[in-house]
Amino acid sequence: MATDGESPVRLAAETWESLFRAQVAVMRKLQAGPAFRKVALNEYDVLFTLSRCPSGWLRLNELNDHVLLSQSSLSRLVERLEKRGLVARMAAPEDGRGVLLKLTDAGAELQKDIGREHVRDISGLLGPALTAAEQKELRRLTEKLRHSVGARH
Amino acid sequence: MATDGESPVRLAAETWESLFRAQVAVMRKLQAGPAFRKVALNEYDVLFTLSRCPSGWLRLNELNDHVLLSQSSLSRLVERLEKRGLVARMAAPEDGRGVLLKLTDAGAELQKDIGREHVRDISGLLGPALTAAEQKELRRLTEKLRHSVGARH
DNA sequence: CGTCGATAGATGCATATGCATCTAAATCGG
């Protein structure tokens, strides 16, 4: 009758809390680095997502699925990035309501610069903490989690 | 000479990105639930941390290590919680600069209410996504990561 | 003890965020 000491609900809660705290701890360190002096985290996230987009152009609403921001905040964030000359807008060809975004050359270059530094910082944090095998397992589990959660209805 | 297809730096970056995206995906769902109608995420985090504190009282600066917020923002957040009657302050007995915090009865009750719902939501997200063994492994890896990253001086 | 640097919080101010709402374009139903 004894469970192995933990109900499924409690296990899930503890797992989430641990994941969340780890994310906070790493993020704290990353934000302290000089990489985020020029762009805020969410701004970098947008630049990064755009840099990974195969066609170069991405719809604003698709971008919104990636970032933990409300629609209105993202709208204004992009407005700021545009004013700084880091992204360019274009009306969507097939949808008169839509807006397409892409990095400008300056935006792409800034993303690459920050990205390089960012990747070094990350490596410096994860490398000493987890073996390669553990990192792979962590990547696998978080991918699985994300896809399960992201899968709608 | 062939690596197994992945440099350590790249693996670390991908692992972090996957962890981060999973956190965003889960957080999005959690925030959409009715639990966060009454208190914002960071506010709940403070209530939760206080509820877990053995002595009941916690220093403001210790709280700050837990939450992804600047010192000034936490200061004002606590001020709001105090105005809402959810936490109480006390001058630290051994340190005239310090402030001690604890939940009021109303704060403890609200935390428990939201916590219950929160835990149910989490279970509903993680349960279908990962087996119990996978959750335990994820918990282990993220704890290891957090302790390694946090143990900095 | 008295001065000096470090630490805990609070506060002024500029900016970022979210909610509600608005406009315009697409889609649906007849």
Added chain:
DNA sequence: CCGATTTAGATGCATATGCATCTATCGACG
């Protein structure tokens, strides 16, 4: 083809956040 509903983004406004700075206390050292 037309009106009704839905969807993509933008915007007004109140609030939350961060940076720089300020005050008060602590701790070290002469």
